[in-house]
Amino acid sequence: xxxxxxxxxxxxxxxxxxxxxxxxxxxxxxxxxxxxxxxxxxxxxxxxxxxxxxxxxxxxxxxxxxxxxxxxxxxxxxxxxxxxxxxxxxxxxxxxxxxxxxxxxxxxxxxxxxxxxxxxxxxxxxxxxxxxxxxxxxxxxxxxxxxxxxxxxxxxxxxxxxxxxxxxxxxxxxxxxxxxxxxxxxxxxxxxxxxxxxxxxxxxxxxxxxxxxxxxxxxxxxxxxxxxxxxxx
Amino acid sequence: xxxxxxxxxxxxxxxxxxxxxxxxxxxxxxxxxxxxxxxxxxxxxxxxxxxxxxxxxxxxxxxxxxxxxxxxxxxxxxxxxxxxxxxxxxxxxxxxxxxxxxxxxxxxxxxxxxxxxxxxxxxxxxxxxxxxxxxxxxxxxxxxxxxxxxxxxxxxxxxxxxxxxxxxxxxxxxxxxxxxxxxxxxxxxxxxxxxxxxxxxxxxxxxxxxxxxxxxxxxxxxxxxxxxxxxxxxxxxxxxxxxxxxxxxxxxxxxxxxxxxxxxxxxxxxxxxxxxxxxxxxxxxxxxxxxxxxxxxxxxxxxxxxxxxxxxxxxxxxxxxxxxxxxxxxxxxxxxxxxxxxxxxxxxxxxxxxxxxxxxxxxxxxxxxxxxxxxxxxxxxxxxxxxxxxxxxxxxxxxxxxxxxxxxxxxxxxxxxxxxxxxxxxxxxxxxxxxxxxxxxxxxxxxxxxxxxxxxxxxxxxxxxxxxxxxxxxxxxxxxxxxxxxxxxxxxxxxxxxxxxxxxxxxxxxxxxxxxxxxxx
Numbered sequence: 001x002x003x004x005x006x007x008x009x010x011x012x013x014x015x016x017x018x019x020x021x022x023x024x025x026x027x028x029x030x031x032x033x034x035x036x037x038x039x040x041x042x043x044x045x046x047x048x049x050x051x052x053x054x055x056x057x058x059x060x061x062x063x064x065x066x067x068x069x070x071x072x073x074x075x076x077x078x079x080x081x082x083x084x085x086x087x088x089x090x091x092x093x094x095x096x097x098x099x100x101x102x103x104x105x106x107x108x109x110x111x112x113x114x115x116x117x118x119x120x121x122x123x124x125x126x127x128x129x130x131x132x133x134x135x136x137x138x139x140x141x142x143x144x145x146x147x148x149x150x151x152x153x154x155x156x157x158x159x160x161x162x163x164x165x166x167x168x169x170x171x172x173x174x175x176x177x178x179x180x181x182x183x184x185x186x187x188x189x190x191x192x193x194x195x196x197x198x199x200x201x202x203x204x205x206x207x208x209x210x211x212x213x214x215x216x217x218x219x220x221x222x223x224x225x226x227x228x229x230x231x232x233x
Numbered sequence: 234x235x236x237x238x239x240x241x242x243x244x245x246x247x248x249x250x251x252x253x254x255x256x257x258x259x260x261x262x263x264x265x266x267x268x269x270x271x272x273x274x275x276x277x278x279x280x281x282x283x284x285x286x287x288x289x290x291x292x293x294x295x296x297x298x299x300x301x302x303x304x305x306x307x308x309x310x311x312x313x314x315x316x317x318x319x320x321x322x323x324x325x326x327x328x329x330x331x332x333x334x335x336x337x338x339x340x341x342x343x344x345x346x347x348x349x350x351x352x353x354x355x356x357x358x359x360x361x362x363x364x365x366x367x368x369x370x371x372x373x374x375x376x377x378x379x380x381x382x383x384x385x386x387x388x389x390x391x392x393x394x395x396x397x398x399x400x401x402x403x404x405x406x407x408x409x410x411x412x413x414x415x416x417x418x419x420x421x422x423x424x425x426x427x428x429x430x431x432x433x434x435x436x437x438x439x440x441x442x443x444x445x446x447x448x449x450x451x452x453x454x455x456x457x458x459x460x461x462x463x464x465x466x467x468x469x470x471x472x473x474x475x476x477x478x479x480x481x482x483x484x485x486x487x488x489x490x491x492x493x494x495x496x497x498x499x500x501x502x503x504x505x506x507x508x509x510x511x512x513x514x515x516x517x518x519x520x521x522x523x524x525x526x527x528x529x530x531x532x533x534x535x536x537x538x539x540x541x542x543x544x545x546x547x548x549x550x551x552x553x554x555x556x557x558x559x560x561x562x563x564x565x566x567x568x569x570x571x572x573x574x575x576x577x578x579x580x581x582x583x584x585x586x587x588x589x590x591x592x593x594x595x596x597x598x599x600x601x602x603x604x605x606x607x608x609x610x611x612x613x614x615x616x617x618x619x620x621x622x623x624x625x626x627x628x629x630x631x632x633x634x635x636x637x638x639x640x641x642x643x644x645x646x647x648x649x650x651x652x653x654x655x656x657x658x659x660x661x662x663x664x665x666x667x668x669x670x671x672x673x674x675x676x677x678x679x680x681x682x683x684x685x686x687x688x689x690x691x692x693x694x695x696x697x698x699x700x701x702x703x704x705x706x707x708x709x710x711x712x713x714x715x716x717x718x719x720x721x722x723x724x725x726x727x728x729x730x731x732x733x734x735x736x737x738x739x740x741x742x743x744x745x746x747x748x749x750x751x752x753x754x
Contacts, residue, residue, distance in 0.1 A: 138327070
């Protein structure tokens, strides 16, 4: 689904992502973990086509910056900036037009809005929403295009516990429907139940790639994370 | 492209709807709009007292005014280049850049979005000009409008081209700045030679702006020449300049559309930096006017009790940031004094009032963006158990002190330049201070009845509109006395009395400003 080959990203002389290679399989939930400054967001933004980089990134065989790729991946950014003077409904309609979706696109958006308890706020302007609500809108906008791949950059930040629970259910449903998820997060406990593959980044490199079936059944992902990033301390 | 058109339509529809969400704002907006249309279409054709006519003996003043406006546009352009403010905001990056929309369509969207800003800017400038330059036809106004619009749009498009090129050529902004400095250098040299011949520092400014040398300065000079041609009714000269601007616009648009430069990363970085600065400005760590981080000194101070503590808090903040007064507005005020002292828009006898009126207009535009206004967003101010009026008075005290200091400096310069009688300058100073007070309390009135609108532009606009409205009684009174050719003392006295009455009315209407908060930030 997503193939990243030798991705390197520098800001000035600072190497933020250092020659990483990863392969996101279809029908799977993949988590990208790492301490602050490990290069997680830069990796996600590079895959989303927002940064220039060295290396090769393809999504379902298309270059990540091509229109074909953009039609099939969704992106939930770290900070959910919405248009201040557009309502939630207008955001959905805009996405529906930009992606040339049929009526099902909008129906899907409203379905996710209902799941995330946004229905009564559909006619509120972007600037009238709390950060958590903006995050929910951002998630609906990424999901309404029926993507094959979704990139989530810290999707749980700002969400209340119920919304996090609902989002987790959405993750599981998406996987059942054959969608690949690539989730960058700090909140390891929450993804513990449903991750399939984990990439632990440290200092710009992939320090560990782990499949769920390779993990000792008694060991938690969080413990593995600390083993890698803190050398077991 | 339909998605981008939909986006724009929704944005402007909601913006317009937002104007009328607060009925008072809607009413004020309609009154102001009606007044402007009336002003452009009727009064300017009738001729009144505050006139620069297009008669040949007065056209020299127009050169100075229009050159100043062109230099202001150039100044804004150079600020855009040096600050590298970017083309896109964060929502556009997160939503549009990741959507299957071609880069060229995103650029076209940016081109027409910027065009709308040029349109509004040009309209405001034409209104401003129509207030001081009269006895012209609506066709002249339209020609001037088109030329200013094309000049502003040229500036914005050139900025977009530079922005795009800066992705490939990192140092291009530096070279553009050098180019701008070299033009300033050329202007200084040309002025120096004229001054050497003329001998009079102020008269040389007039002579220079009227000279053919200035007309050759790229964009600034030739656009000024085109606008003057429009006012003179010289269609051929105007057409040549307009066509030059049009050619630049078409070339820039073609470059932007054909360019294959990937600007996403730069846009992301600019929008991110802008967002950080916005957050810093909100927390008082960054001065958006000077575009610099505030240096915070370590200073200690005691606080007085009750509402007075607010004044002490402000004093402490001013000490910590070593703030004396708003340097930008002070410098602009001094420039206005020198410029309008020599222009005599109201005629030789009323040169003092010309300067004062212009300073007041400047004050109205500046007061809407002063940093103390952020106090309205601080919840603790509403919670302090003191009367709202007391809090308003103490919050505004340090600003009034600043107004008095800068006012004394302004009027000392005017006294030095114009040598009026001492009693006249004192009267004018007091009149000016009464306007400053009125505009200051007009901000409280706006806050009381409209609250904080999220859009900073709208908030500034409403404050300006209310300031104009509350100044109407004294403006009318003074106009009548000017027509009757009454003496300076009477003019000042009537103006001061009317303004004091309005200050009391405004304070009464906004007496509950710090009782009811509506903070959504």
